[in-house]
Amino acid sequence: MAGNKPISQVTIIGTGVIGASWATLFLAKGLDVVATDIAPNAEASLRGFVDGAWPALERLGLTPGASKLRLVFTADLAEAVKGAHLVQENGPERIDFKKKLYGQLDEMLPPDVVIASSSSGLTMSEIQSGCPFHPERCVIAHPFNPPHLIPLVEIVGGAKTSEETIRRASEFYTALGKRTVRLHKEVPGHVANRLQAALAREVYHLVGEGVVSVADVDTALCWGPGLRWGIMGQVLLNHLGGGQGGMEHFLEQFTGPMTAWWKVLGSPELTPELQQKLIAGVHAEVGSRSIDDLAAERDEVLLGLLELRANTAGGGAHSE
Ligand SMILES: NC(=O)c1ccc[n+]([C@@H]2O[C@H](COP(=O)([O-])OP(=O)(O)OC[C@H]3O[C@@H](n4cnc5c(N)ncnc54)[C@H](O)[C@@H]3O)[C@@H](O)[C@H]2O)c1
Structure with a gap:
């Protein structure tokens, strides 16, 4: 793959x-965007x-030349690519x-075009098995x-993804201001969704067992650990939790209690009863706020945090 053509x-x-949100980001970063979809x-x-x-992207700062007018839509896949x-x-x-779509794209596109999938949990090895010619340019x-x-x-690449594709993709998203992490092995759900799944499992267990209400478990998360997780990751926070002794002291002190808790963490079955309890609980928590109200609330605080983080040197994880 001829690897260094600028991606514009x-x-x-x-x-x-997800596609609409990506399109907005790419436009805000000054790229030309052609979008396609089959929905009427x-x-x-x-x-x-x-x-x-x-407006949110204007607030965070548009790249010079960025324009919504640089968005073209066509329902025709061949035209779009x-x-x-x-x-x-x-x-x-x-x-x-x-698999079928990647087979079509592989035929339509020159080999130096990267094909990136937003897939939440499928593996690229499986997806790219649909490509007869250049599976090496496909990446999650x-x-x-x-x-x-x-x-x-x-x-994360699949078995046939080239290092060059991984490098080009990482450089592309990083240049747009994204924080990329590379997975060295394929695992279902990648990393971040697995972390969410692990947490959701315990949240649902605690509600199912009647330990805490939906509203209170959400409060416990977002006014406690969640606030810190927006700044630093788990291991870095553990390092701080060990005081001046850092991670070494943390592990010395908490290995016993922490691994004892692991043994009693739940693995709930999402029975119709538990689902009903979660649904009723979240409606009680939400009150009269609509989905749009909640999304606006989330995005307002998120924008403030992103602005704060952009203006704060250090803090949190540094990528390799
Ligand atoms: N929703 C999330 O939170 C989330 C997060 C990260 C990644 N993802 C991933 O992003 C991808 C899309 O998820 P989504 O939540 O945006 O789904 P979605 O259902 O909102 O959007 C999928 C779109 O694909 C369109 N489509 C169907 N067939 C098509 C075709 N042949 N050609 C062109 N368009 C076609 C549909 O009309 C629809 O608009 C999935 O792989 C998902 O795993 C989702």
């Missing part, structure tokens, strides 16, 4: 929740999303769908919702 034109395939009202809802999200330097694929999370670049605001992108 991106094709977005699938403009649902896709273009209108994409443009509506971009308009709604644009013409001239693309990178494709960000955000279609349905189904292996049969992705998994964002966190909403990708126009949340910096994390997890990068």
Whole structure:
């Protein structure tokens, strides 16, 4: 793969929740974006999303030359990928769908075009098995919702992905201001979703056992550990938890109690009763706030935190 062509034109395939958000970010970073989707009202809802999200990106700072006018929509896949330097694929999370689509893309695109999948949990080894010609240019670049605001992108290749593709993808997202992490092995759910799943399992267990209400378990998380997790990761926080003795002292002191708790962590079955309890509990927590109200509340605080973090040197993890 001829590897150093600058990436200035991106094709977005699938403009649902994640594709629309990626499109907005790429436009805000001054790229040309061509988007495609098969849903009948896709273009209108994409443009509506971009308009709604644009003020937040203006607040965070647009790249010179960035414009919503640089968004083109076409329902035709072959038309959409013409001239693309990178494709960000955000279609349905189904292996049969992705394999077939990657086979088509592999035929349509020159070999130096990177094909990046937003897939939350499928492996690239499986997806790229649909590519007859150049599977080495396919990579997972998994964002966190909403990708126009949340910096994390997890990068992981499949068995046939080249190091050059990993490098080009990492450089591309990093240059856009994203925080990339590289996974050295494929695991279902990648890393961040596995961390969420581990936590959700215990949250649902505690509610199911009647230890705590939904509202209180959410409060315990977001007004306690969650506040710190927005700044530093688990291991760095443990290092601080050990005081001047750092991680060495933390492990000395907490290995016993912590591993004893591991043995009693729950693994709940999501029975209809537990699902009902979670649903009733979250509605009680939400009160009269709509989904849009909640998303606006989340994004307002998130923007403040992102601005604060952008202005604060150090803190948190440094990438390798
Ligand atoms: N929702 C999340 O929180 C989240 C987070 C990170 C990654 N992802 C991943 O992103 C991908 C998309 O998820 P989503 O939540 O945006 O789903 P979504 O259902 O909101 O969007 C999928 C879009 O793909 C379109 N589509 C279907 N067939 C198509 C085709 N042949 N050509 C073009 N478009 C087509 C649909 O019309 C729809 O608009 C999935 O792989 C998912 O795992 C989702």
